[in-house]
Amino acid sequence: MTMTGEDSEIGTDPLEPPLMAPLRRDLNWQQVQSMSQSAGYRDDPVLRSIRATAAIRRGTRMTKVLSPAQVAGHLGGWLPYGFCYRACDIAHLREPQDLALLRTDGASDGQVTFALRWRAVDPLDYEIPAAPSHPGLAALPGHSRVGAMVLGTGFTPSADDLIPEYVTAGFADLPLTANAQILASVPGGDEVILYTYQPEQHGWLRLAGPRWRSLLGEIPGGSPDREYVPCTASGSARLVGRIDDNEYEAVADPPGEFRVRALTRAARYPVQTLSRRAEQARWRGAACWVLQRDETWARLRLLRPDADTISATGARCYERGIYESWAAVDELSDHHIADIGYQI
Known part of the structure; x- marks a missing residue:
């Protein structure tokens, strides 16, 4: 028997393979969820095999839940880093108060929850926050951490859900992919796209219509009337591509487009190699x-x-x-x- 996060269309997208578990008479969903919350099952082969089904592919949609202060940082030029989730694993969390539990900075104010969504360039950019990649995270004492504790099972702390969590590899900054989005979840379950990232202009284009402009006022320094927000901070990581013997700054638009970063469309040639620097x-x-x-x-x-x-x-x-x-x-x-x- 197979368990997935939802009964609907999850699993139909090859870029987002579903989390699956071999449920049987002596291993029901409640037991699996309980195992995911217990340090005693960190090395359990059954739980590890379940966690391994939550794979990241090139082009998988990744999401990091943000506080308003973090949104302001990303509008200014912060890159994706730290704890994040596959979008398909948290698609059932629609209400702001449910998503707010996944924030990383301990903030819990406001009636709206924000998020950054981007597509994975490569699975090697992501790790499970557990042994062997990060054996020390789960042992950190409460006084030295912010946000929820790290269980070390590969799943986020939750009394009800089974949500696999990831961190960017070595907690690295990852260059933003083309058309990354900043979203808002509002009471009632609506998801609103506020901004989309334009790599050639190195800035954010506002998409929120008049109905949702008031949401931008919750972001420190945010202006509902500003249509374009340039990134003022220089990122600590960038993509580099080569064409023959020449090196260029590159842009990734997964799953299939990797090109030279150029203002004119005619100059956006596909690169032959790609690396994160x-x-x-x-x-x-x-x-x-x-x-x-x-x-x-x-x-x-x-x-x-x-x-x-x-x-x-x-x-x-x-x-x-x-x-x-x-x-x-x-x-x-x-x-x-x-x-x-x-x-x-």
């Missing part, structure tokens, strides 16, 4: 992403946060799983540019 270093023995720096100081984010690396670096938790710190540039070791290559 970001800056890495080690500080006090911990592997870190270098998010920004000048000649003296660097802002770092831990790739594999655990109690030891947090203690050694004094990193602060800014949202669920995200631990960052400032360090003197001359204290960094193994400082380099990392290229994560994709097969296209």
